Amino acid sequence: MGKNITVVAAIAVATLLMGACSSGEVIDPAEGNPGADLRAGEAYDPRAFEGESINMLLIEHPFVNSLRPLIPDFEAATGITVNLEVLNEQQGFDKLQADLSAGVGNYDLFMTDPLHNWQYSAAGWIEPLDGYVENDAITMPDYNIDDFAPGVLDAGRWNRELLTGLGEGSLWALPVNFESYNLTYRPSMFEDAGVEVPTTYEDVLDVTESLATSLSGNNYPIVTRFDKYWDLTYLTFGSMAESYGVNLLNDDGEVDIASDASVEVTDLFIDIIKAGSPQDASAFTWYEVLQGMASGRFALALNEADLFAATYENDAESEIADDVGYALIPEGPEKRAASAWIWQLSMAQASADKGAAWTFLQWLTSADVLMQTHLAGNMNPVRLSAWEDPELAALVDTWGSEPGQYREVLEGTAEIAAINYPPHPELTRALDRWAEAVQQSFFDGNTKANLESAASDIERILLP
Amino acid sequence: MVKTRPVVGIPPVTKVKASSALKRQRRSYLMMLLPALLLVIGIMIPFLQGVARSFTNEKGYVPNPTFIGFDNYISLFTNSTFLTGLGVTILYVVLILAIQLPLALAIALLLEKASPVRRIGRNFIVLPLLIPPIVAGLMWKTMMQPSAGVLNYLMELVGIPGSTWLTDPATALISVVLIDTWAFTSFSALIILAGLQALPESLREAASIDGAGWWSTFRHIALPWLAPYIVLVALFRVADSLKQFDLIWPVTRGGPLNSTRLLHVQGYEEAFRFSSPAMAMAIIFVLWLIIYLSSFLLLRLWRRTINAVE
Amino acid sequence: MKTIAARIGFGIAFTGLAVFILFPLVWILMMSLKDYSDVIAYPPKFLFVPTLDNYADVLFGSGGGGEAGAGEFRQYLLNSVLVSGGAVLLSLAVGVPAAFALSRDRIRGADHFAFTFLSLRFAPELAVIIPLYVIFQQLQIYDTYLGLILSHQLITIPLVIWIVRTFLADVPLEIEEAAQLDGCGPWGTLLRVVAPVIRPGIASAAILAFIFSWNNLLMGLVLSGPNTRPVTVGILQAIGFDQVRWGWMAAAAMIAAVPGMIIAVYLQRHLVRGLTMGVGK
DSSP states (O other): OHHHHHHHHTTTHHHHTOOOSOOOOBOOOOOSOTTTTTTTTOOOOTTTTTTOEEEEEEESSHHHHHHGGGHHHHHHHHOOEEEEEEEOHHHHHHHHHHHHHHTOOSOSEEEEOHHHHHHHHHTTOBOOOHHHHHOTTTSOTTOOGGGBOHHHHHTTEEOOBTTOOBTSSEEOOEEEEEEOEEEEEOHHHHHHHTOOOOSBHHHHHHHHHHHHHHOOTTOEEEEOOOOSSHHIIIIIHHHHHHHTTOOSBOTTSOBOSSSHHHHHHHHHHHHHHHHHSOTTGGGOOHHHHHHHHHTTOEEEEEEEEGGGHHHHTOTTTOSOTTSOEEEOOOBOSSOBOEEOEEEEEEEBTTOSOHHHHHHHHHHHTSHHHHHHHHHTTOOSOOBGGGGGOHHHHHHHHTOSSSTTHHHHHHHHHHHHEEOOSOOOTTHHHHHHHHHHHHHHHHHHOOHHHHHHHHHHHHHHHHOO | OOSOOOSTTOOOSSOOOOOHHHHHHHHHHHHHHHHHHHHHHHHHHHHHHHHHHTTBOOOTTOSSOOBOTTHHHHHHHTOHHHHHHHHHHHHHHHHHHHHHHHHHHHHHHHHOSOOHHHHHHHHHTTHHHHSOHHHHHHHHHHHTOTTTOHHHHHHHHTTOOOOOGGGSHHHHHHHHHHHHHHHHHHHHHHHHHHHHHTSOHHHHHHHHHTTOOHHHHIIIIIHHHHHHHHHHHHHHHHHHHHTOOTTTTTTTTTOSTTTTOOHHHHHHHHHHTSOOHHHHHHHHHHHHHHHHHHHHHHHHHHHHHHHHHO | OHHHHHHHHHHHHHHHHHHHHHHHHHHHHHHHTSOHHHHHOSSOOSSOOOOOHHHHHHHHOSSOSTTOOTTHHHHHHHHHHHHHHHHHHHHHHHHHHHHHHHGGGOSTTHHHHHHHHHHHHTSOHHHHHHHHHHHHHHHTOTTSHHHHHHHHHHHHHHHHHHHHHHHHHTSOHHHHHHHHHTTOOHHHIIIIIIHHHTHHHHHHHHHHHHHHHHHOOHHHHHHOOTTTOOHHHHHGGGBOSSOBOHHHHHHHHHHHHHHHHHHHHHHHHHHHHHHTTTSOO
């Protein structure tokens, strides 16, 4: 167990130390220390905000299902009413942005992530949480913030200096789960084709080609998301690019996505997809990946979310529960790299019931409650103590083609998982543009030119 | 009341006599108009405010927006995404007109005469109008899935190679046009059909006495008669296609690449994905100008065709 | 010979039209009656054991619209009825008198006013929605029926004014003159004499306005929240975390189309009449 703790703790820390590449302009630093004076001097009382009511916006995710049954307990214990609104990812982020920008606080709390929070915190739309966490009058005595994996927690910190300062400054969010990226494969299909699980991206191409000859009918060798949105370059393809030493910005703070290495990795990625994915692969989002893999039509999911395992392993939702294995994300010429995605919760600056909102937020992110959500499918845990829970360990240990396989892969992933991009409120736009260039190269083959044109657009977006 | 009367340009019914009764009447008429006018003004003021915002640098993370003149508009017209969107929008409208006008006319001619079968046809072509475009879009998207959809399955069954439909930039726009055609051609066909049915029998008889064939009757009698109807259809299709959003956003979100990113979709993304209301309003204002200009020209053409028929 | 060829030609064209229009509807109807494994089956299934589970799920299900609560979709339906119905009623209340005032050149510049109203119909919705979003928030009418009904006027008012005005132009002048001789003022003339005559016109305006309002997605997408979400936005919830609930979506789509269908069956004549917007009768 001891090893797991350090391993999870290492997430993201690697990149938190990067930065220093651009001085950036400071915008509107957080004033005062909100939350620090709330009920000052009194003892913690869960019913202190009795009778108030809060609204929370959630994005559809297993976390939400795991949370729902727990709400009545909270309402009974605190006398606070919690209204949940659940939207799918696309609609939810649009709605949230509209609400936050109007500054009226329809949503007191919401699900978010570092990438989006760079936008929200830069705009001053969300509440720094340090004052709340440190205030004993409103935070339960055994909350223990130090129990969070430091890297995961610190991904919620940013000093709001453009392109630097991640992990420094105010805490804008508390994490509820994280995911990283791995290989998910079908042992039976690999056996039939006589291939081994790939360990490098070159291997992936070889394996894909072998699988292509052995698979028949409506089955395909490989699936991965390939839409033209930021998640491609931020997460899946992003992991691969990182392992080829390709970065959005180089050490001198210049946009560096049109380098030779970038062209090489882009072409290889496209070759893999062309060799082993259906012709409509360019429209695949993670929905298609999860659904396609679970339906048994694919032999290998490349660089996809490890927490999909919870669905794959569930008999009711998956055809492959008895025939699925996991492996570490492949290695590139520079290193093995995996992006990290962290779902977090934040509080709107415009919230009218911050006391009640915080009461819910600290309850929900407390060790006990998070543990209950993990057991109900909210993966992967963000508190170190969760990994010591025998029940959770027993559940996860059954996943994979042999006992402990998923867990082992997860531990390996955690050592390298990191946020590989510098914070900037317009990063989604920049990453969208990069993804567009990757996809365009899939259609026209002019990789170098497409990347160059994207690089110059991104320069305008991030470095005006 | 047999004669068709255009709405626009009806001659005054009563000569104006200046009397206090008439003045009172005038005031009543204004009072009748006022509530509607107020509502419309209530809607237009925010729009003008929005246009004013398009001359600022307002963005989510810019704390105090300042006036920047035409900078947003200049950057639009030097920005490849916007120019692509503009091109795609215009291409979309052209395709819609080129496909839907002849098709609507053909459907109207097909269903024009009285017969039981045609009556059934007149009933079922109304159906697409009653389906919300978002439903039509998702419905077709399901059928158009290249590897799992029913369209490619059926096409391959009869030996036609399947298409990439919405998943390839080369075929996506035309696929959306196809969905649009399903959803809105009925609207056009019904209008033209109503025009055909209003064609005075005397005109037709005159043509048949002259021994004119079907084509010649159509060409010289029906088509000129239908001109105002066809222009009206064009007016609605041009305006609605220029601002198409409901069909596109749930189906392609503007992709793949920017192949279906019409300006209305781009405006939505600027406003609600990238928190740039100023840029969004600049795009929408340009779009509004284009729509206003084209509908103004078509309305003029419409009046002229009506006068010609008279 | 010629007539046989013509008949065959007609047969082919008519069948083509019928397939093009009806196949998607039939396919989506079939999909709404399939269970999940039949929906995702490949090759697509044309024969299957039908089930009403999807409909039950939409109307009563606990897991229905994504993770939405039980019967949430029924609330969406009610919301749509209230918003579209309210929008049409408001438009009639202000639009019919306006159309009356704008007919027969009662007011100078009537054509200009009429065109201004119609041009709203052509305005991109976002031109109004983006600014309205902020204003509604300030006035605290965001996510209320009132706010949505007001914003839907952009869709409904132009239709009502234009269609009603068309019908008004056809009202025999003698009727109005007789009313005036009886001592009716403009309001009396409109309400007691003219309105009953143009009832079909008002009906067709109301129907068209209702359908366009009901079908609209963008207004609801931005200006509605959990309390007023309409069906068009509710259907989007078929896209969930782990799957697109095709069967659920198909059933919801079928249900969403019901009001339109009912209208079509009963009032089709008026519908078509309204569509021509006064080019001809």
